[in-house]
Amino acid sequence: ECGIDILTDGEVRRENYIHYHCRHLEGVDFNTLTEKVARTGNYKCWLPTITGKIKAKEEFLVSEWKNNQSFTSKPVKVTIPGPMTITDTIGNTYYKSDDEMGHDLALAINTEIKRLVMAGCKFIQVDEPLFARKPENALAFGIENLEKCFEGINQNDVEKITHICCGYPDKLDAVNYPKAPLNSYKKIAKALDNSKIDSVSLEDAHRHNDLTLLKDYKKTKIIFGLIKIASSKIETIEEIENRINEALQFISREQLIAAPDCGLGHLSREMALEKLKIMSLAAKKFS
Numbered sequence: 472e473c474g475i476d477i478l479t480d481g482e483v484r485r486e487n488y489i490h491y492h493c494r495h496l497e498g499v500d501f502n503t504l505t506e507k508v509a510r511t512g513n514y515k516c517w518l519p520t521i522t523g524k525i526k527a528k529e530e531f532l533v534s535e536w537k538n539n540q541s542f543t544s545k546p547v548k549v550t551i552p553g554p555m556t557i558t559d560t561i562g563n564t565y566y567k568s569d570d571e572m573g574h575d576l577a578l579a580i581n582t583e584i585k586r587l588v589m590a591g592c593k594f595i596q597v598d599e600p601l602f603a604r605k606p607e608n609a610l611a612f613g614i615e616n617l618e619k620c621f622e623g624i625n626q627n628d629v630e631k632i633t634h635i636c637c638g639y640p641d642k643l644d645a646v647n648y649p650k651a652p653l654n655s656y657k658k659i660a661k662a663l664d665n666s667k668i669d670s671v672s673l674e675d676a677h678r679h680n681d682l683t684l685l686k687d688y689k690k691t692k693i694i695f696g697l698i699k700i701a702s703s704k705i706e707t708i709e710e711i712e713n714r715i716n717e718a719l720q721f722i723s724r725e726q727l728i729a730a731p732d733c734g735l736g737h738l739s740r741e742m743a744l745e746k747l748k749i750m751s752l753a754a755k756k757f758s
Contacts, residue, residue, distance in 0.1 A: 473744055474497035474751030475596055479548050480539045481734065488598065488734075489552040489560045490519060495531050496579055498523035498565065505562025520562035525575040527582035533590045540592075547636035548594035549587055551580055553633065554620065555613040557602040570612040577619035584620060588629055596632035596672070597621075601639045606658040614659070618667050632694070633663070634672035636733045639701045643737045656680060660687035670694050674732040675714065677701065693722055696732035697753070698746045703738075705745055711753035719757075729754035 485491035493499045504517040532549055539547045552560075554573035566572035584595055597620050598714040621631045637651040656673060663671050664687055672694035673680070685693060695718055697711050711729075718727055729750055735743040 473747035475545075475747055477546050477548050478539075478543060479550060480535070480672070481736070482550060488550070492552050492562065493557065494521060496576075496596065497526040497527050497528055498575075499525070499561070503592070507562055518560060518562045521565050521572065523565055525572070525579050527579040530571070530583065530586045531703070532583050533586050533592075536587060536592050537590065542643050546593050546707075548596055548598045548632070549592055550598055551583065551620075553597040553599035553601075553613075554580065554616040554639060555605075555608065556599050559601050559604070567609070570616075571721075573616040574613060574619065577616040577622075577698055580620040581622050588624055588626065593628055594630045594632065595621075596634055597625075598634045600634070600636045600651075602633075602635045602659055603655040606652075606655045608661055609659050614662050614666055619646075621667055630669050631667060632670045632672060633668050634694070634733070635659075636674040636696075637678065639677070639733060644700060644703055650678065653678065653680070657684040657687070660684050663692045664688045670728065672696070672730060675718075676706070676732045679714075681688070682718055682721055685718060686721060688726065692726050692728055693718070694728045694730045697729050698731045698750050700731050700733045700735055701737045703742060705742070706749055708749055708753045711750055712756060714745070715753065715757060724757055727757075 482488055494501065498521055499519055500522045501519040503520040503522060505520045507518050508515050524723045536547060536549050554576035557576050558569045558572050563572060580597065587595055597617060599613065601615060602613055617633060624631060638649060640648040668691060670692040674696040676696045697714060698706050715727065715729065738746065
């Protein structure tokens with residue numbers, strides 16, 4: 472209806488995009504809550520706690536994906552929280568370091584990704600917004616653990632994706648809210664391009680980037696954020712076309728994939744439909 476080629480279910484069944492997955496891991500105790508300051512000091516909250524070794528339990532994403540895929544002939548993408556992002560959003564009394572914790576989280580995620588691939592899922596996205604908050608940690612161990620999530624996934628027809636946004640408000644049209652540093656994308660670009668990741672999803676609509684950073688992506692596809700997900704203002708076709716043209720000064724048409732900045736949970740159904748239709752109309756002028 473909107474002209475979108477690769478679909479998701481919008482994570483509508485998840486109470487939280489991180490902790491929903493954690494409920495399906497051994498070693499996470501939701502009855503033991505730990506007070507923690509998260510997202511580089513921007514949020515203080517009580518979080519479930521890792522009290523034992525992290526392992527995958529029974530499958531859960533495969534059955535969800537199969538159900539979603541049954542409603543459409545277009546491919547449905549599955550989204551999964553990444554190891555480094557989980558470590559920032561959970562308490563821990565078991566592991567000695569975020570790197571060690573991230574390693575075991577990556578192995579557990581890898582188990583679930585292998586199940587998805589065996590079931591036929593072709594688009595799998597691991598969300599790592601914390602890369603933008605802590606690019607130094609991303610370079611030290613985060614990207615390595617991200618790659619471990621896709622260990623053994625060598626099929627050419629399976630797209631290995633990561634999503635890195637910079638933070639959004641808790642309500643529509645809020646203006647003053649903490650975002651990740653603007654230069655984070657540039658710091659991690661070359662390392663991501665040298666990784667096994669096929670596509671990197673970057674925010675650009677809420678806050679424009681210095682697009683010269685795209686020159687660091689020689690082979691990786693860029694899922695380029697072109698519509699604001701926390702603003703009721705409807706973009707125009709011309710605005711989106713212009714930004715695509717600006718991006719194409721630094722990467723090829725084959726590398727660029729049009730997308731929203733992030734999930735559309737803040738928007739009404741009608742508003743989301745309108746934004747997606749406009750984005751699709753603009754993007755298809757370049758196909």
